[in-house]
Amino acid sequence: MIDDKYVKKVLCERNKRRMEIHKRIMELYGEMQDSDDMIRSMAASKISYDWERRKGAVKKDLGDWLFLHKQLIKNQNREIEVELWNLTQEEERMNRIWVCFRTLEGKEQEFLQKLYVEGHAYKDVERESGLSHKSFETIRAKGVKRIIQLYESEMSNQEIIEQSGQAHFNSQAPHS
Numbered sequence: 308m309i310d311d312k313y314v315k316k317v318l319c320e321r322n323k324r325r326m327e328i329h330k331r332i333m334e335l336y337g338e339m340q341d342s343d344d345m346i347r348s349m350a351a352s353k354i355s356y357d358w359e360r361r362k363g364a365v366k367k368d369l370g371d372w373l374f375l376h377k378q379l380i381k382n383q384n385r386e387i388e389v390e391l392w393n394l395t396q397e398e399e400r401m402n403r404i405w406v407c408f409r410t411l412e413g414k415e416q417e418f419l420q421k422l423y424v425e426g427h428a429y430k431d432v433e434r435e436s437g438l439s440h441k442s443f444e445t446i447r448a449k450g451v452k453r454i455i456q457l458y459e460s461e462m463s464n465q466e467i468i469e470q471s472g473q474a475h476f477n478s479q480a481p482h483s
Contacts, residue, residue, distance in 0.1 A: 415450030
C-alpha cells in the first residue's frame with residue numbers, strides 16, 4: 308500500500324533515488340564478491356591448516372577462528388541478500404508508480420509533471436492553470452488518486468500501459 312505522500316516523493320526524486328539504488332546494488336555485489344573470495348581463501352587455508360595440524364605445528368584454535376569467521380561472512384552475505392531484495396523491491400515500486408503516472412492525460416498529467424517531476428512552485432503552476440484553487444487542487448488530487456488506484460490494482464505494469472494506450476486510442480478515434 309502506498310499513499311499520496313509516497314507518490315509525490317517518487318515523482319520528485321525518482322531519477323536521483325534510482326541512481327542511489329543502482330550504486331548501492333553495485334557496492335553490495337562487490338561486497339558479496341569479496342566475501343566469496345574470502346570464503347574460498349579460507350577453505351584453502353583450512354586445508355593447509357588441517358595438514359599443518361596433523362604435523363602438530365599449529366594451535367587448535369586457528370581452525371575454530373576460521374570456522375567462526377566463515378560463519379560471520381555467510382551471515383553478512385545473507386544480510387546483503389536481504390538488502391539487495393529490499394532495494395530491488397523499492398525500485399519496482401518506483402517503476403510501477405512511474406508507469407501509472409505515465410498513463411495520466413490532460414491536466415492531471417500536466418499538473419503533476421510540473422509540480423513534482425519538474426519541481427515548479429505550487430502557486431506558479433496553479434496560477435498558470437487559470438483555474439480556481441479548488442478546481443486546480445481537485446484535478447491534482449484526482450491525478451494522484453488515479454496513480455494509487457492503478458498501482459494497487461491487480462493489473463501488471465504491461466496491462467496498465469496497454470489499457471492506457473487503448474483508452475487514449477478510443478478517445479482519439481472519430482465517432483460515427
